[in-house]
Amino acid sequence: MARARVLIRPKEGILDPQGKAVERALPALGFEGIEQVRVGRMVELEAEDPERLGELCEKLLANPLIEDYEIQPL
Amino acid sequence: MIWGVLQFPGSCDERDALRACELAGGEARLVWHESRDLDGIDAVVVPGGFSYGDYLRAGAIARFSPAMEAVAEMAAGAAPVLGICNGFQVLCEAGLLPGALLRNADLRFVCRQVELIDETGGRFSTPEGGKGTSRLSIPAKHGEGRYYAPEEALDALEANGQVAYRYAPGQNPNGSLRDVAGVTNEAGNVLGLMPHPEHAVDPLTGSTDGLRVFETLAAAGAPA
Numbered sequence: 001m002a003r004a005r006v007l008i009r010p011k012e013g014i015l016d017p018q019g020k021a022v023e024r025a026l027p028a029l030g031f032e033g034i035e036q037v038r039v040g041r042m043v044e045l046e047a048e049d050p051e052r053l054g055e056l057c058e059k060l061l062a063n064p065l066i067e068d069y070e071i072q073p074l
Numbered sequence: 075m076i077w078g079v080l081q082f083p084g085s086c087d088e089r090d091a092l093r094a095c096e097l098a099g100g101e102a103r104l105v106w107h108e109s110r111d112l113d114g115i116d117a118v119v120v121p122g123g124f125s126y127g128d129y130l131r132a133g134a135i136a137r138f139s140p141a142m143e144a145v146a147e148m149a150a151g152a153a154p155v156l157g158i159c160n161g162f163q164v165l166c167e168a169g170l171l172p173g174a175l176l177r178n179a180d181l182r183f184v185c186r187q188v189e190l191i192d193e194t195g196g197r198f199s200t201p202e203g204g205k206g207t208s209r210l211s212i213p214a215k216h217g218e219g220r221y222y223a224p225e226e227a228l229d230a231l232e233a234n235g236q237v238a239y240r241y242a243p244g245q246n247p248n249g250s251l252r253d254v255a256g257v258t259n260e261a262g263n264v265l266g267l268m269p270h271p272e273h274a275v276d277p278l279t280g281s282t283d284g285l286r287v288f289e290t291l292a293a294a295g296a297p298a
Contacts, residue, residue: 014222015249017181060138063131063167066174066222 001046003074004053008062009040040067044074075100075292078115080145080161082107082125082136087158087272091121094272098288107139117154117291118145120161122215122270132175132218133163142168154291155264159216162256162266171259171266172231173223178216179249185215187281188269189242190255198238198256198265199286210239210283212274214247214255219268221250221257228252234260239267265291 010016018039026034043061047053053071062069077095081088081104088104095102105112107125112118125136136142142164149155149170157165165171178184192199192208199208223231228251231237239256246253248268256267271284 014176015179015220017177017179017249021181060130060134063134063174065224066176 001048002050003044003046004050005072005074006043006045006053006057006061007040007070007072008043008057008067009038009069011066011068014066075117076115077102077117077119077292078105078112079103079119079121080105080107080141081121082123082139084125084127085121085123085160087122087160087270090270090272090275091119091158094275094284094288095119095292097275097285098292100288100292105141107136107141110140110144112141112144112148115148115153118148118156119272120145120155120157120164121272122159122161125160125164128160128218131163131167132160133165133167136160136164137168146170149259149264152261152263154294156287156291157264157266158270158272159219159268162268163218165264165266170264171257172227172236173221173254173257175218175268176220176222177218178220178247183215183217184219184247186213186247187211188214188245188247188255190239190267190269191242193237193240194235197262198290199283209242210271210274210286211281212269212271212284214269216248216268219248219250221248221252221254221268223251228254231257236260236262238265239269263294 019037023037057069240253271287274281274284
């Protein structure tokens, strides 16, 4: 089995209210100078056939209309 | 006219949808998500709720259920299909409707009455007989209702008359692009909207405007 990690993030240009909320909370905690926070998802899995992971991402793990994904072999 | 109302683990508005279908003058039955059998059913409602716990993305897992495969076939055959709230999300994830529903812009779950404008000039708000207006007052309750499609796709939807409902000016509860509250597929037989017509069918709850949505679809889908 091949281990892999899939990172899924909101596409560039799509409003990410979670990222904005995190960004706005930071100054109150003393973290200045943090910008462009984007919140996504991470999925770890083991695959018999890693060749099919792209298809899996397109069909289920990500919605290609609104999200980008990146497959990282582990 | 026989309606099928899908039921997924986590659906919660299917009972109100059944009642709305019956009040609109039809017979309605529940269809469990594992059933592929929609024989004898003329129109389908994919109801609201939190199918499969909204895991991954709202509607992402429900779209793979056997019942949804049967719904896709019915939709291709021009039968009326109505997706409400989570049902709208499921239809978008399934590719039966264009676009996607994102987290509300202010991250808050909204639950309130909203005013909708039927952009089709009455196609989805005025049953045969022509009573009523093209404005509907029905409740919205969702956390992920911000309609999104790329700009050029939105232009195409507007040009094709596929924007079925818009929130009235100043009433957009979720940051939806161009105030879109509901859209249809290109053929016009699949309709999805975030607010809940099935919760506005009885004078007891303040508005019966939702009933018109069901009556209009019933009129469109009644066997000749």
